[in-house]
Amino acid sequence: MNLYDIVFYFFAFVTLASAGVVVFSRNIIYSAFALLFTFFGVAGIYVLLNADFIAVSQILIYVGGILVLMLFGVMLTNKVIDVEMKTGTLQTLPASVLVALIAGALCGIFYVTDWKIVRGVSAPATTTNSLGEMFMTTYSLPFEVASIVLLVALLGAAMIARKDRLPQIKNQK
Amino acid sequence: MQVSLIHYLILSAILFSLGIYGVITRRNAIMVLMGIELILNSANINFIAFARYAGMQLDGQAIAVFVIILAAAEAAIALAIVLNIYHRFNTVNVDEISRLKE
Incomplete structure (x- = not known):
């Protein structure tokens, strides 16, 4: 080891x-x-x-x-x-059985499957450079979409979490 | 036994199962969110392990970055919704929240 x-x-x-x-x-x-x-x-x-x-x-x-x-x-x-700050749990026993089944199935599948491993490839010293290149070339569209998703999500979260939203809307009416 | 791909896969399988357990047994909405974060992390371990053992292809790592981005967006939105629910119903117990409005 x-x-x-x-x-x-x-x-x-x-x-x-x-x-x-x-x-x-x-x-x-x-x-x-x-x-x-x-x-x-x-x-x-x-x-x-x-x-x-x-x-x-x-x-x-x-x-x-x-x-x-x-x-x-x-x-x-x-x-x-x-x-x-206690939080309750429910249906512990059926949940345990279900989760044990999921874990067993996943581990079994992972163990049985014959994964193709490429050996003898030396890892590069850093990955940041090539990752940045990939985001600007291969993954440029998903990258832009992800940035829009983040912008929308943060604006939406700020909008939803605002306290005085409802009274303002009523006042405008 | 030499640590190889299978070790990482089994680690992620156990982490995934723990996350599922947290999601289905907890009644506090924030605990459910924590379970979802565990599940996303286990998926990320899989992506990066496959990227490493498939000849150091970086596509898996690029996908992992997108997963982290979406996890951040999801956490922000979900917590805003949970705060609003707490404001309205004075509880974050997901069993008691069964209506969309008061």
């Missing part, structure tokens, strides 16, 4: 253990903070797969953006002071 394997198992353990905390913890604050470690673990997995740009975007966007957004959501939708 060489260093690569040890690092892989470390990051896999961090990812799965904290994902377990996210899913099974009763306290939603614990879940939100465990999600932080899940995202870091996944970023480590990306580094092991020679995806340095994605790993950094993962940390910037997920940890810096989405997780902070989630925490804001938790803080704004729970009465922090007087009620404990």
Whole structure:
């Protein structure tokens, strides 16, 4: 077992253990903070797969953006002071059976399928340069569409979350 | 056993299953969103693992960037909707929210 394997198992353990905390913890604050470690673990997995740009975007966007957004959501939708932030679960047993079936089926398919692996390809030192080139050539249309989607989504989110939207509309009428 | 493609695939399968479990058992809307984020991350691990083991083709990584972009958009919209629901119904329990308007 060489260093690569040890690092892989470390990051896999961090990812799965904290994902377990996210899913099974009763306290939603614990879940939100465990999600932080899940995202870091996944970023480590990306580094092991020679995806340095994605790993950094993962940390910037997920940890810096989405997780902070989630925490804001938790803080704004729970009465922090007087009620404990427990979240209920339902139908645990059928859900466990269903999820075990899904996991077993997926792992079985992954194990049985004869994946074609290209060996002996040396990974480039960085991927950012070639990725940027791809976004400007092969994927230029999806790239532009994604930017419009982001713009629309952020404008829409700001519009939806505004508090005084309804009274204003009534006043205009 | 040497770490290879199958290890990454099984890691993503377990992460996907945990995400599904979170989505179907939790009643808090924000917990459901967290489960969806886990599912998107597991899909991304698959994309990047296949990109790495198919001879370092970068198309998988490009798709992963789009997945991250859409995850950010989805989280922003969904949390805005959840905040609005909380404002209206004073709860974020997805079982109790069954009407589109009051």
